[in-house]
Amino acid sequence: MAAAASAARHGVQVALIDERTTFGGQIFKRLGPGFHLADPADLGNDYSRGAQLIEGIDHRLITLFNETLVLTIEGSTVITSHPRFGVRNFSFNNLIVAPGAYDRPVVFPGWTLPGVMTAGAVQTLVKTQQISPGRKILFAGSGPLALAFSAQLIKLGAPVYKVLESAPFPSPLSLARLALNVGGNLDLAADALRYQSILLKNRIPFLYRRIILKAEGDGRVESVTYGKVDRNWNLIPGSEVSESVDTLCIGYGFFPSHELLRLVDCSFSYDENKGGFTVDKDRWGQSSIEGIFAVGDGTGVTGSYSAVAQGSVAGLRIAHLQGKLSESDLERAARPFHRELAARNSFQKALNKVYSIKPGIYRLADKDTVICRCENIKKSEIDPIVESTDDLSVIKSYCRAGMGLCQGRNCQRQIAAMISEKHGKDLSEINFATPRFPVKPVEIGLIADPSIQEEKYFIT
Amino acid sequence: MINQSNPPFVREPFLKGYLSHEKNLSPLPKEVDVLIIGGGLLGASLSYYLAKEGVEVLLLERDEINREASGTNAGSFHFQIALHQLTPNMSDKEKSRLAAEVKLQVDAAKLWDNIEKELDADLGVFFDGGIMVAESQEEMRVLKDKEEIENSAGLESHILTGDEMRTFAPYLAPDLAGIAFCPREGHANPLLVTPTYAYRAMELGAQIRTGCAVLSVEANSSTGASHRFKVKTNRGEIYCHRIVNATGAWATDLSSQLGLNLPMGLSGLHVNVTEPREYFLKSMIQHIGRRLTLKQTHNNTFIIGGGWPSHPESYPKRYSNYWSSTTGNLAVALRVLPMLKDVKLLRTWTGVWAYTKDFKPILGESSKVPGYHVAMVPTGFTLGPMVSRMLAEYISADKPIHNIPQEFSVDREVLK
Known part of the structure; x- marks a missing residue:
């Protein structure tokens, strides 16, 4: 606009x-x-x-x-x-x-359960339809987004009871760095303060260095487990905590x-x-x-x-x-x-410097976790192929991960991270599968054009 | 209308692993008996058949197995006579020539019948018949000629019209002039066939290297030399007795280094795939007068192709699709199967199609450069495994044999 x-x-x-x-x-x-x-x-x-x-x-x-x-x-x-x-x-x-961008998909056991929603989806529901997706919402995420979205949701009446942030509490040095660069960003800083005060006023605990580990439930999410992480967002064993919730809201940023x-x-x-x-x-x-x-x-x-x-x-x-x-x-x-x-x-x-995505975010899946939700392909089905190749297109063609309705928007980066881990390749070196049209699915009847004639074979 | 399908059914992974990445990237041996260049369907299946005969074989692929035509085609079997070979009012001579080719296709069908058993894997092989539709009376005449030739060559097919057609295939547009039904027609999943051949070849002792590009081939002319060929690759040199050029669309590049000129041309093929819907379409559908192949796969998606063009690029860039190929191809599909109109197009893709100017395979050893073989087939998916087996018999025979038709000769001259 x-x-x-x-x-x-x-x-x-x-x-x-x-x-x-x-x-x-x-x-x-x-x-x-x-x-x-x-x-x-x-x-x-x-x-x-x-x-x-x-x-x-x-x-x-x-x-x-x-x-x-x-x-x-x-x-x-x-x-x-x-x-x-x-x-x-x-x-x-x-x-x-x-x-625009879409919510960064984060793959962990239970991420496809009903009741696990992305921040963007919850926000749409709350903003445009004024419906809260649940009665007890845990917000797990990172960055300014975790703060902004959770505060906005609370303001709009969605019952977020706790917020998890994967990054550590900002160090004095990084706060100073932020303050030095705040010129021209007062609007953002003011937004942040306002969001902070909303959380404080509503006494919502905001826990640093926590990451979501899994969601469980019969047919929909009933409980979640989160844990403490180190600087690379790897779980510190023994720190797991489980709580009952009816909605888990995931906000770890966006993909373009x-x-x-x-x-x-x-x-x-x-x-x-x-x-x-x-x-x-x-x-x-x-x-x-x-x-x-x-x-x-x-x-x-x-x-x-x-x-x-x-x-x-x-x-x-x-x-x-x-x-x-x-x-x-x-x-x-x-x-x-x-x-x-x-x-x-x-x-x-x-x-x-304060909030950056760390590799631990790609290490949450276990062998039974569905990686490609469109085609229902589990990690254990993809692992052996990742053993054999570092080419995302080959993995896709062999096990169908990334061939479904979303065309890999949800799983390709996770698989790229699996390749990166296995073959020691940097994520930036792992290309997505070949781009092809249509960019989004479209009904055949809408686009078929009988006026286009192919070059004929020998029949006259 | 077609209902939205349940989630795609879950398949058990039929191979525990794929190829070994470490082995793929390991150093080349110093020498080998048979060196196969090109990891497509021909290269992979030939490695398998040769390894099965106990021949020492090394397969080199510059990229990854199955990345080009072998994996980008639509997976159709073309046992019926290809429409580009049919003309109205054919002479008897033309008809008997076509009948000979149909016999080859009948043999290929037998191989595909057994392939899942042979390779012990689910390759998405369907043998549920093929329908060839005709819209006009003229097309019907061609369809009838085709049926006559095919039946004489031992390939069963039946012509159905009117109510008989509508009862047999109620999903087709009711106003089509008629159809030919060939019960032996089918399709397989091109994404699985080649990797499985490669995997089984490796199990039988064939060596495979991916990411290994052949830079040059030198024939050793001095008599008594221990090896006929010296091959330079991006990963070092290798000596070999025999070479098989199975590089498909790039077969001319290598052959011209040895002074051979192959009668080939290249073109791009466009393919469309839709979202999955409830399974109902058992038979593959083709059109006698227009470019169309249409099938529903194991995964419940519809694959729609038939030879619409795409935009060529030079390796390693992938060919790109033309929008007009999508809209034109889909219009032909809707003309034949109107109930697809609400189904969503999910993706398109394209790949190279290599053809010979006389539409016959190029197969066998060159008489000009002994030890140098070429394996290239225009309808490569359908005939590939069968011609590989033929070439493997030739290469592994103790005494010289003549099992490959003369008209497939590598050294033939083809008039333009």
């Missing part, structure tokens, strides 16, 4: 495509139909920031296409489908891909949804703290492919404030590329955003 608004404001014709029925994405999502908001403050800062952004896309040069699913990009055409209108192609001069960007074959780097593979881009957000820009958490998770700034910069750059903005005007208009991004970036780096 930020990118569309910033480009349109400078005279660029924009088509804004979104898969959902309403705009706002995951962070700024609106209430479901039929729900009313008594006090916007209940939904926090995000709600009003979202309202501003949504206002910004109400522009004569922006055409909105919602319920429109991007299936693939071929050359300079984006191919989409709509549940009622079918396939629609968009030709572009410039493309901005802002695909970069399937489309992999499909167009732009170049990537690796940063575990930004969700793994991150898109290489210049300071305007242009990927390694000319004309294709990539912004927001879908290119490397850096949060919604940074995403808005990235989008604004990319929109300005495109206005310049299309001759609507001179070089000097571009620099001037972009300067505040570039400054903001620099500040966000250094704060993020300081934060990563």
